[in-house]
Amino acid sequence: MVIVMFEYLIYVFIVIMILILIRAALGPSFADRAVALSALGNILVLIMVIYSITIQNPMYLDIAIVFAMLSFAGLLAIAKYAVWHHEIKQERGDKK
Amino acid sequence: MIDILIQVLLYISAAFMVLGAIGMLRFPDLYTRIHAATMITVGGVCFSLLILAVTTFWNVYTVRIIIITIFTLITSPTISHALANSAYKIDIKPKRIVKNEMSQRVLRAMQEEEEEL
Numbered sequence: 560m561v562i563v564m565f566e567y568l569i570y571v572f573i574v575i576m577i578l579i580l581i582r583a584a585l586g587p588s589f590a591d592r593a594v595a596l597s598a599l600g601n602i603l604v605l606i607m608v609i610y611s612i613t614i615q616n617p618m619y620l621d622i623a624i625v626f627a628m629l630s631f632a633g634l635l636a637i638a639k640y641a642v643w644h645h646e647i648k649q650e651r652g653d654k655k
Numbered sequence: 656m657i658d659i660l661i662q663v664l665l666y667i668s669a670a671f672m673v674l675g676a677i678g679m680l681r682f683p684d685l686y687t688r689i690h691a692a693t694m695i696t697v698g699g700v701c702f703s704l705l706i707l708a709v710t711t712f713w714n715v716y717t718v719r720i721i722i723i724t725i726f727t728l729i730t731s732p733t734i735s736h737a738l739a740n741s742a743y744k745i746d747i748k749p750k751r752i753v754k755n756e757m758s759q760r761v762l763r764a765m766q767e768e769e770e771e772l
Contacts, residue, residue, distance in 0.1 A: 571669045575695075578676035582688070590685055590742040597734050598679070598692040601700045601727060602672070608707060608720060620719040627723060631730040638737040645745045 600630035672699035
């Protein structure tokens, strides 16, 4: 019953994703890119849910759940790895 | 009637997302950009997912959409906090800052760790 309106909503999502991709491309530090990728992943989850409601197939909802979990784990790993890498680089700089 | 209401609410959440995306482009700093990205997630995505859960009431879709909503509401602030914390530890300071209370705490904690060692 609410299928027709999603056609126009997809174009709005495409514009938003292009704006976020510009920020992910020219973000100065790693955290800018990671935050942009987090927002991008959430919008992708929303698009998957809308698509699964549109084509009346609940398979994409499971894919959306797994995608959200993997995005969460990957971004946490990026956040931990950056601090670790910085500490190792500082130790080497002190030795030299 | 309800279709028009749902459509208006979905476009309101899309407007939130457009404002957040413009904020991510225009803000000068990492921490303000994190604020804009969290506005995209909570004001746009979670709001839209709640509207879709009400729309498909009561279905196979509804339970999974509610699960995705709760999961996104929990994990998005966690990711923002972890990224801001690690960015502060790598000496990315906020611009135009007047008073930094965090630096004293960090220095004190580092001194305590050195004393313990």
